[in-house]
Amino acid sequence: MFDYLIVGCGFSGAVSARLLAEEGKKVLVVDKRNHIGGNSYDYYDKKGILVHKYGPHIFHTNSKKVWEFLSRFTKWYLYQHKVLSYVDGKLVPMPINVDTVNELYGTNYTSDTIIDFFDKVRNKNIEVNNAKDMVITKVGEELYKKFFEGYTKKQWGIMPEELEKEVTARIPIRTNRDDRYFTNVYQGLPLYGYTNMFENMLEHENIHIMLNSDYRFIKNEISYKNLIYTGCADEFFDYKFGKLPYRSINFEFETLNEECYQRVGTINYPNDYDFTRITEFKHLTGQKSLSTTIVREYSSAEGEPYYPVPRKENEKLYLKYKKESEALENVYFLGRLGQYRYMNMDVVVDEAIKLVDRIKEKN
Structure with missing residues (x-):
């Protein structure tokens, strides 16, 4: 018997798992992918370049509480994105x-x-x-x-x-020469990668992890008291009110035998080509190498859901699922997909911390 079954091993799932485990709760985290870290997952490619599988993730926040929580599990490369x-x-x-x-x-x-x-x-x-x-x-x-x-x-x-x-x-217009993309107090990337940070966060005797596991196929095989769900809200309810629209991204990685491909971490292409932007990972991680890896991003309506689409009719549809979720006992929805909100990583972490605080108060 687990105290909590947590569906999804990204920031929402991992942060809430760690906080609950520290309260003495037995937690099982399941994820249908073959890795931890959700969309923040990173790995070293064949040339030894640390790349983000699901596009660039630069952590930035004004929340000291969030920064200090994550700093328990990683040192930081203090990078400011351009x-x-x-x-x-x-x-x-x-x-x-x-x-x-x-x-x-x-x-x-x-x-x-x-x-x-x-x-x-x-x-x-x-x-x-x-x-x-x-x-x-x-x-x-x-x-x-x-x-x-x-x-x-x-x-x-x-x-x-x-x-x-x-x-x-949320897009600022500057009346000075500040060319940083973000101006938050805390900015950077985990020094040894996001995956390493997640490994440290999930390293606890009360946390158990099952990868390659779809919640829908195992939910009746596992005994648990509470559920934290970070997947798509509409999928949880078998699309009973209709499908919520999401945007997906196709990533095209390329490794080049040159030290540097572009001047800065990311270049946007608003009017040319099919892709939206190109990111060169070495700018983000500070790695030195004679090779470099870049990624081009192509937005798509089909594929893995990444972004809720912010339109009034979509919000209206989501509120039907939200009302349905509030009627459930001991079931909590978290994250971009579970809450159908376009949130930065720091907000996702903060939402997870707040949820566990509410659970502690309730109990």
Whole structure:
């Protein structure tokens, strides 16, 4: 008899498993994949380059609580991510900052005068109802088309005006020359990789792990008191209200016999090619090698679910499943898929910590 059956061995499952195990609870974690770590799983390829199987994962947070919790299981490579965007045949900083504008238009704006430029180009007179409106009110129609329209269409498979405004609300516009993609207090990657961090987190006498195990086929074979589910909410309920839409990604890895492929960790391609971006892993990990590995990302409607699609009708459908889940005894839904929310890793960790705190209070 296990106190908790946890479905999924990504951040949600692993964090809640560790915290419950430390409370003396017997925990079984099951995952249908053949590895731990969920979408954060990384491994060394044939050339010894540490790569992220499911695309680049850069950890960043303002939460000291979250950072200190994870720091129990890893040391950090203190990396600050930089992104360029390939626009009009030029590689320019992303998010848009003073240098982006100057390089595109051959201007000489400074941090003091760039506000005049944005005031001139942005549309202040529209009501913000969707992702397109959100960008236009910040940078205007032209920069929206150069940086956001094509990228968003590729990533989500629909036009920005069909997406909720929150999709682009999180993209900053800089009035200085700061070219870091994130400005959080804590930024970095686990020094020896995410997989190593997960191994340390799950190393506890009260935690048992079953890989290559689909919850649906084993749930009646295992005795447990409580369930934490981090898979797709609609799948749990056999799609009784219909399927929730997710976006997937196809990854194309390439190892090259050259020391460096591109200037920064990631380059976005909003208007050219079928892929959305190229990431070179050595920038992220700080490894030194005469070879390098890159990954191109192609968004897709089919395949492994990665992102909930933020639209009003999808949220409405999800709320039906949420109501259904709240009627269940001792069953908890966690994570991007379980909560149908587009969350960064730190928020996922925080949600898991909060859930275990609520369970402790309840008991």
